[in-house]
Amino acid sequence: MDFAERVTHLAQEGAYHMLARAQALEATGRRIIHLEVGQPDAPTFENVTRAGIKAIEDGFTRYTVPAGMPALRKAIAEDAVQRYGMEFSPNQVVVGPGAKPALFFPTLALVRPGDEVIYPDPGFPTYAAMVGVAGGKAVPVPLLEENDFSFDLEAFDRLVSDRTRMIILNSPSNPTGGVMPVSALEHIAAVARDRDIWVLSDEIYTRIAYDGLQVPSIVTLPGMAERTVICDGFSKTYAMTGWRLGYGIMPEALAERVGLLLTHSIGCTASFTQVAGIEALHGPQDQVDAVVAEYQRRRNMLVAGLNRIPGWRCRMPQGAFYVFPNITATDKSSAWWEDFLLDQAGVGVLSGAAFGANGEGYLRLCFADSMENLSEAVDRIADAVARL
Numbered sequence: 001m002d003f004a005e006r007v008t009h010l011a012q013e014g015a016y017h018m019l020a021r022a023q024a025l026e027a028t029g030r031r032i033i034h035l036e037v038g039q040p041d042a043p044t045f046e047n048v049t050r051a052g053i054k055a056i057e058d059g060f061t062r063y064t065v066p067a068g069m070p071a072l073r074k075a076i077a078e079d080a081v082q083r084y085g086m087e088f089s090p091n092q093v094v095v096g097p098g099a100k101p102a103l104f105f106p107t108l109a110l111v112r113p114g115d116e117v118i119y120p121d122p123g124f125p126t127y128a129a130m131v132g133v134a135g136g137k138a139v140p141v142p143l144l145e146e147n148d149f150s151f152d153l154e155a156f157d158r159l160v161s162d163r164t165r166m167i168i169l170n171s172p173s174n175p176t177g178g179v180m181p182v183s184a185l186e187h188i189a190a191v192a193r194d195r196d197i198w199v200l201s202d203e204i205y206t207r208i209a210y211d212g213l214q215v216p217s218i219v220t221l222p223g224m225a226e227r228t229v230i231c232d233g234f235s236k237t238y239a240m241t242g243w244r245l246g247y248g249i250m251p252e253a254l255a256e257r258v259g260l261l262l263t264h265s266i267g268c269t270a271s272f273t274q275v276a277g278i279e280a281l282h283g284p285q286d287q288v289d290a291v292v293a294e295y296q297r298r299r300n301m302l303v304a305g306l307n308r309i310p311g312w313r314c315r316m317p318q319g320a321f322y323v324f325p326n327i328t329a330t331d332k333s334s335a336w337w338e339d340f341l342l343d344q345a346g347v348g349v350l351s352g353a354a355f356g357a358n359g360e361g362y363l364r365l366c367f368a369d370s371m372e373n374l375s376e377a378v379d380r381i382a383d384a385v386a387r388l
Contacts, residue, residue, distance in 0.1 A: 006133050009129070009132045010129055010132070010133075011129075013125050013126070013354075014125065014350050014351065014354030014355070015036055015037050015350060015354075018036040018342070018348055018349075019034070019036055019037050019348070021342060021348075022034060022036065022342060022348040025342070025346070030346055032342070032347070032348055033346060033347045033348065033369070033373050033376060033377045033380070034348045034369070035347060035348055035349050035365040035366050035367070035374075036349055036350050036364075036366065037366065038236075038320075038321065038322065038366045038368070039239075039241040039366075039368065040236065040239040040241070040291070040368045041368050041370065042239045042291060042368075043239060044238065044239045044240050044243065045239065045280070045283070045287050047279055047283045047284070048238060048240065048276050048279050048280045048283065049276070050279075051275055051276045051278070051279035051283075052243070052272050052276035052279075054275075055272035055275035055276065056272045060271040060274075060275050061271065061272060063267070064268050064271045064274065065268065066262045066263040066266070067094045067255070067258075067259035067262060068093065068094065068096075068247065068268075068274060069095070069271060069274045069275075069278075070090065071274075071278055072095055072274045072275075072277050072278050073090040073091075073093040073095060075278050075282060076090075076093045076095070076247055076249070076281065077089060077090045077092065077093055077249075078281075079281050080230075080249055083206075084217060084219060084220055085220065086219075086220060088249060089252065091252045092250055092255050093247055093248070093249055093255070094248045094250070094255050094259055094262065095245070095247045095269050095274060095277075096246050096247065096248070096262060096266065096269055097244040097245070097246070097269045097273075098244045098245065099202075099231050099233035099235065099246030099247070100126060100246070101246065101248075101262065101266065102229070102231040102232070102233070102247055102248030102258075103126060103127070103130060103202065103231050104126070104130045104133075105248075105258045105261040105262065105265075106229045106231075106248060106254060106258055107130045107131060107134050107200065108133070108134050109258055109261060110165060110166060110198055111131060111135070111165050112134075112135065112165070113135035113136070114135070114163065115134075115135075115137070115165035115166070116138075116139050116163040116164045116165060117131040117136050117137070117138055117139060117164075117165060117166045117167070118139045118140075118156065118159060118160065118166070118168065119139070119140060119141070119168040120140070120141060120143050120151065120168065120169070121140030121141060121357060121358040121359070122143060122175055122176065122352055122355035122356045122358050122362070123140075123143075123168070123170060123173070123174075123175075123355055123356055124170060124174050124175075124202065125354065127170075128140075128356075136165065136166075137163075139164075140356055140357070140358065141155055141156050141159060142155055142358045143173065143176060143178060143358065145315060147184075148178045148179065148181075148315065148318060149173055149177070149178025149315075149324070150178055150179075150180045150181060150184050151180065153184060153187050153188075156187075156188070157191070160191055160195065162195075164195065164197050166198040166199070166200055167191075167192060167197055167198070168199075168200045168201075168202065169185075169188070169199060169201045169202065169218060170201075171201075171203070171215060171216075172205040172206065172209060172317070172318060172319025172320040173205075173319075173320060174204075174205065174320055174355075175322050175324055175350070175359065176317065176324040177317020177318060177320045177321075177322045177323065177324060178317065178318060178319075179209065179213060179215055179318040179319050182216045185216055185217075185218045185221060186221060189218055189223070189224050192224065193224070193227075197227070198227050198229065199218055199224065199227060199229070200228075200229045200231065201217060201218055201219060201228055201230050201231065202231045203215075203217060203230055203231065203232050204231065204232055204233055204235070204236055204246075205236055205319055205320040205321075206319075207237045207292070208237065208292055208295065208319055208320055208321060209292070209318060209319040210296045210317075210318060210319065211296070211318070213318055215319060217230070219249075225251075226251055228250070229248055229250040229254070230248065230249040230250070231247075231248050232246065232247060232248075232249070233245060233246025234246065234277055234280055236321075237280075239291070243273045243276060243277075244269070244273065245273050245274065245276070245277045295367065295368065297371070298368075298369070298371055298374055299316070299317060299321075299323070299367055300316075301371065301374060301375065302365070302367045302374050302378065303315075303316050303317075303323055305374075305375070305378035305382075306323065306365075306378065308382070309381060309382050309385055310385060311327060311385070312325050312326070312327055312329075312330070312385075313325065313326040313327075321366055321367050321368040322364050322365065322367070323364075323365050324363070325362065325363055325365070326361060326362055327362065327363060328361040333360065334353045334354075334359065334361060334362060335351045337349070337351070337363055338350060338351040340384065341363075341381060341384065344384045344387075345377075345380040345381055345384040347381055349364065349365050350363065350364040351363065351364075352364060
């Protein structure tokens with residue numbers, strides 16, 4: 001078929017492709033350990049689930065305003081005030097079905113044909129996809145393992161140009177688990193202010209950080225509030241992936257434009273889902289702390305186990321729920337390992353190259369799974385490597 005050029009570059013997202021392959025093997029009777037898809041293994045917190053059910057029973061099943069229910073936008077703004085220590089208005093908040101609209105729609109609203117957008121590589125595949133749909137040019141900046149997978153700032157400085165319209169950040173990172181230090185954010189902020197560049201900060205994992213680390217945000221730096229879009233949501237923190245609830249926080253004029261894009265594309269987010277989101281923010285947060293503490297135990301065990309495998313080297317991630325082991329010493333490609341581990345070990349992982357050219361030589365494993373499954377996965381991988 002003769003498709004419009006804006007969609008010809010689009011490709012499958014690796015996690016969903018691998019999940020389908022793994023499920024096909026399961027259908028033959030094999031037991032597969034799923035470390036390929038990034039979602040919490042825990043159920044949605046009970047108070048949140050009950051709030052959603054009650055909302056349906058109370059009739060919250062009709063249209064609501066496209067930018068989000070006023071009560072939820074207010075709750076998100078109040079939560080942001082507490083977390084960032086600065087003022088936010090509900091008029092700066094736009095709610096969507098998942099966090100992806102808070103990535104895609106600001107990009108559509110800001111990026112013009114020919115504009116350049118700098119993004120992390122390896123990074124979430126949607127970044128390059130949405131820039132292409134907007135008619136822009138996606139410009140990858142390497143993440144350096146030796147810098148805990150923060151930006152290669154020398155490469156960043158070389159790649160910034162008069163055509164740069166936006167810089168995308170993701171901290172903690174998918175797929176690496178790296179957290180950008182304040183020094184790197186200050187460097188990027190200085191460039192953004194000097195060249196009048198927008199920043200899209202994907203902070204979906206910001207509450208999942210380890211060893212007491214507080215994840216810094218570029219929005220808090222001088223002169224950045226008026227040029228930063230925060231993308232966040234409920235999927236990872238509150239185990240609400242299937243509820244499809246996310247949001248963006250941005251300057252009011254941009255929020256109005258993004259709200260119109262929502263109006264003419266999605267219409268609105270399910271109202272009972274939004275009621276559940278209000279409960280997630282207003283309810284007890286000790287559940288989040290408990291889940292993060294459990295993730296940290298799993299992280300520690302998994303990293304130790306992977307580092308015992310010959311030819312594998314794995315840094316300790318600072319946030320999110322992914323490890324990103326380096327397998328370059330094995331002289332086999334990331335895609336080879338992805339196939340081998342699924343077929344021979346029954347463990348679903350993702351090739352680092354699925355997240356960009358700079359992900360080659362790495363694998364992504366999600367540790368939002370039980371200690372038992374993670375331990376078995378390490379044993380299976382070690383046994384399969386020993387048989388090579």
